[in-house]
Amino acid sequence: MLKIWSMKKEQQKAENAAEGTAATAPKKKKVTAAQLRVQKDLSELSLGSTMSTEFPDPDNILSFILYIEPDEGMYKGGRFSFSFNITPSFPHEPPKVLCREKIYHPNIDLEGKVCLNILREDWKPVLNLNAVIVGLQFLFLEPNASDPLNKEAAEDLRNHREGFKRNVRQAMQGGNVRGETYQRVLV
């Protein structure tokens, strides 16, 4: 490479002398890898009728809100929202997802943290936003008692499913379950 370089140096000197102003081109704005990937993921999104998005700033696609309105299962009739925050390290790092309401769910804690394997330990760069969204939707259809974040809710689900269902209704109406007041999420 050394030889090529020294040759190139000579050439360049000649070129620079000839062109003069070419070096002062304006700073070009380039699209970052993370943004391009998010753009691709968003344009492939299949949300169906139960989900919608909201972008507080359409120019910043790394931050948005996802709404889910389950049309079957125990959480039917509720409207739940999740904030998505994507770092410049995406897709090397998973998106940061939080549930914005205080809800009664075995896999979502009272601060909104979500226990979904692909949001943490099983995230891989080949996964996309659609996979995350399908995963969130699934949590409302099949709450999982064996991976609890809200231990009381998980116990209820495991031990008396009917009671759990009643608690879900109660909580979704903004009621009180086991001493915790939940947020009303019914539409």
Place this chain on the structure above:
Amino acid sequence: MASSEVHPGSEPSRWAYLDRVRTRPGPFTNPDMFNAEGVVAAMEKMKVLVIGAGGLGCELLKNLALSGFKNIHVIDMDTIDISNLNRQFLFRQADVGSSKAEVAARFVEKRVKGVKITPHNNKIQDFDEDFYMQFQLVVCGLDSIEARRWINATLVNMVDEDVEDSYKPLIDGGTEGFKGQARVIIPTVTSCIECQLDMHAPRAAVPLCTLASIPRQPEHCIEWAHVIAWDQEKPFPQLDKDDPEHITWLYQKALLRAREFNIPGVTYSLTQGVVKNIIPAIAATNSVIAAACCNEALKIASNCAPFLGLPDDNYMMYSGNDSIYTYTFRHEKKDDCPVCGQLARDLPVDPAWTLRELVDSFAARPEAQLKKPSVRGEGKTLYMQSPASLEAQTRPNLDKTLAELGLEDGQEIGVTDPAFATVVFKFRLRFKQ
């Protein structure tokens, strides 16, 4: 190590063995590229950039200086911590708190006569392409993936097919405990760091539910204190991982939780390690990897022997976990790599076009033929076909002209289409006058 004076008698003979290696061809030397007479002078003129003056960086600077490079720049934003001194051998106790780049540069300059090392106590992001353009070789001893991706993307973007000097070989070393790697990247020619992202084993994360319900290891208790208890109680407004008071708080919380579940082993230093994600650095691994990197630098600069990268192998992995093992292979370039996969193509446009005209033009372009293109520029969403809310928000843009949308000559745009799941198109707008 008390005296840092060079024995005057050692100076002339110091380079004797190096010169035997770099000025004489070996069995694998390519005679077309090797020039015995010019090697020394060319290497002395060459400017090399070292990124990072930590564990690997100290080794690299010392090795490069002793390999005949005379003009070296080093960038590091960190200051010296007392815990660095066991392996970052250019630093002494009195240097604690000083800039790593400055102390390292001064030390090597003093010990190796004739070498000039320019320190930069900065982040790599503080410099622009003009700065990176002055070097012929970049050697990285970094500890973060983000920084690697940044410099990789910068060097790939700097490539101008018509200018050979715009190809800056990137030599990247990395270590973690007993494992390490050395690789060479010729931007846009060979597989880049972004292509190789899957080579980084992700941090072994523990399921949140395990932390919340059934911790089994002391690390689980610490992570619980860090991820869950901190958020619930917010003892300080912002967690500062370098503040002993904050670490102590986490340690106490973790200890209580460990007692509750009968888990032994939570200590203050483990808490610090888990929270700061510290993997013990092994000095020997650093020296093996830095030696491999410097060897590549010497070969690229002198052509005395074939180097990693072209045409075949470009990646050397090293493992010292169970005796010693290394394996060298070729990591293939990824066609759909978002950084080096497709470089932006020039797209002649009229600034008076509406965005709709631009979007429609993608359907007609033979290399694209897109039916539902979504278009974005950096920091500016022009038109997205999906999801529905974003489509509605960006639809008014369709009737505006490119100039009205603030697009500039030379600006890059990204174009995606669900019909081409793996392809992303990048275009550089060229305004017709």
